[in-house]
Amino acid sequence: MGGEEERRPKLIQGNEACAEGAIAAGCRFYAGYPITPSSEIAEVLSYRLPAVGGTFIQMEDEIASLGAVIGASLAGVKAMTATSGPGFSLMQEHIGFACMAEVPCVIVNVMRGGPSTGLPTSPSQGDVQQARWGTHGDHPIIALTPWSVRECFELTVRAFNLSEKYRTPVILLMDEVVGHMRENVVLPDPSSLEIFDRVKPSVPPEWYIPYEDTSFGVPPMAPFGEGYRYHVTGLTHDVRGFPTLREDEIEPFMARLFRKIWSHLDDIQTWDTFQMEDADICIVAYGSVARAAKRAVLEAREKGKKVGLVRLITIWPFCRRAIEEALKGCKVFLVPEMNMGQISREVKRVVRGRGEVLTVSKALGRLLTPNEILEPILEESR
C-alpha cells in the first residue's frame, strides 16, 4: 500500500479490509484454518504476508492456529488468526492461555449462525457472550465490533494496538454481512496510523521480573532470544513466572490481570451516537445490525419519534457509560441483535429498572430489517 495510486477508492470486502488492516498494524504472522465466512482473510494474507517478509501458515486445526500465533508473539512478532463459530469454540483454551500468560494476539471471529455447524454462510451475532466467557476461569477480555468495511480495517489496527498495549488477546467480532459486504472505501494511509508496539524491558536482564506489577499494570515484555530468559506458563504464576499455589501471590496476580483492563476503560471503550441529543428512545446496536438500526432511526424521526442510536464499537468490556449517558434522556431502550438476546442482557443489567428494555432477538441467519427494528418502537408509542 502507499502512494497516490492506493489512496483512490477501492471496492473491497470487509474481510479484505481486515487483512490489510493487519498488515498496516505490523502483523507479520498469521496461522489459521479455513472456515466460511472468514477464509478470505487467510487467502489475502497468504498472498500479502510473504511479500512483506512475514509468515503465513495454514495449521491442522484452530487449536494449533492460536498456539502458533501465541508462539510467534512470544518470539516478538505481531500475530493473528481468523475463524468463525466452530473454530472459535476450538480456540477457547488458547484464548485463556493468552490471557493468563499475557501474550498479545488478535483473534478475528467472523460470526455465522450456530450452534454447531449451524448456518455456515449466514450472518449472526451468536458468539458475543462466548467471546466474553468462552474460555474457563475468570478473566477480562477486549472485543470490538466493526459495522463497515472501512471500520474492519480501522478496528483491526486498533485490536493490534490494544493487544500490544495491554498484553492481552483482543477479539475482533465481525459478522458475515460485514465480512462479505463490499464497499467503495479509501483506506487510511498507513503512515498516518498510530501504531502501538509492546513495551520492552528497559532494565538489564538480571533485573528483569517478567510479571512484575507496574503503575500502568502491564509489565514490559521481552521477546524470546534477546537475553531475557524467563518462564511462561498457563499455570497461575508469581511475578517471576513460576507456578505458585500461594494465596499472597495468586491474589495480586489476579487483581492485576483485571486492573490492567478495568483501570483503562477510557482508553479501551469506544462507541458512537447518532441523533441522541434529543432522543427519548435509544436503540443500542452493534456490527451490521447497527446499519439497519440507523435507517430505523431516520424512519422513526420521519414519523415524529425522537429515536437515537448508540452504536457499540467496543463490545467487551461492556460500555456501561454509553448506557448511563443515554439514560439521562431516554427511558426506553431497544436492543436489536442477530441472536437470542446476548447484549440486551448487559443493557438490562445497566438500566436496572430505570427504564424499559425492549428487544428484537432473531437468530434466523439473516440481517434484521429497519422495519423489524421499528416495530416495537411504533407499538410502544401507540
Added chain:
Amino acid sequence: MNEERRLIYHYLRHDKKFPHVWCPGCGNGIVLGSLIRTVHALGLSKDEVVLVSGIGCAGRLPVYVDFNTLHTTHGRALTFATGIKLAKPHLKVIVIMGDGDATAIGGNHLIHAARRNVDLTAIIVNNNIYGMTGGQSSPTTPHGLRASTSPYGHAEHAFDIARLVEAAGASLVARGTIYHVNLLDKLFQRAMEKVGFAVVEVISHCPTHFGKLNFLGDAVESMRWMAEHAVAVERAKKMRPEELQGKFRIGVLVDRDMPDYQSEYEKVRKRAMEGVPYRIDPQEISKMLESHQIY
C-alpha cells in the same frame, strides 16, 4: 562438586524453589540431565535455546532450566514451537512431551509437525501411562496391562511412536532409554544437529503408577528390564527376527535429508517479494505429481 554436577548446576534456575515435582526414581530427571549436557556439548548459548513443553510430569521439565522456557497446554506444545521457530528461525527450539501429551491429545499436531518438517527437536518421554493425573491409560499403554482406567486389562493396542512419525515424514527418528544415558546424550545431539523435524522417543518409566499397577518393581528393576530388552540398531541388523522377538531397537532409526519447512517457505517469500505470479510449466506439473510418491 564434581564436574558433571557443576555443569548441571550452571544451567539450573536457582530462583525457582526446589525440590522439583517428580517422584523418587522418575525418569524425567535423567532426561533433563541429558538435555543439559547436549546443549552444553553443542555450545549453544542459553539465550538461543527455547524449551517448550506440554502438560504432564514431563511437561514440568522446562521450568527448572535457565533457557527461554514455555509451558503450554496439554498436547499443543508443538504448535507454539512452530510459531516460535517460524517467527525467529535462529532460535533452537526443543519440545518436550509425555506420551499422552504427544500422541493422544497432541497426536494430530505431532503428525503435522512431522509432515511439514518444521526444524524442531521433539523429545517424547514414553512412560506408557498418564503420570501426572494418576496412572490412566495412554496411547502407548501395552495391550492387556493395567492402568487406573483399565483395571481389567487394557483393551486397546499401542502406537509405535517411531513408526508413526517416520510415516508422517520426520527427518530423524531415534529411540533411547533412560538406562542408556550415554546413548541418549548422543541421540539428543544428533536430533538437535539435524535440520528438520527430529524426534527422540525416550523409553522411560513411571514407578509410581505404571510400575505399581503392573508389578514391575522399583525404578532400578524397571531400568534393568530396559537394559535386558533394548537392542542397538546396529546389532539388530545382524539378528534374526526370532532373536528380536520381544526386544526393542534403540539408536537412530531413521535419518534422511529432506528440505525443511523454513527453507521451502523462504522460496515462497522470494516469489512473493518479486511480485511475479507463480506459474508452473505443464511439464513440471506432471513431474511434480510423479515425484509425489505416496500411492
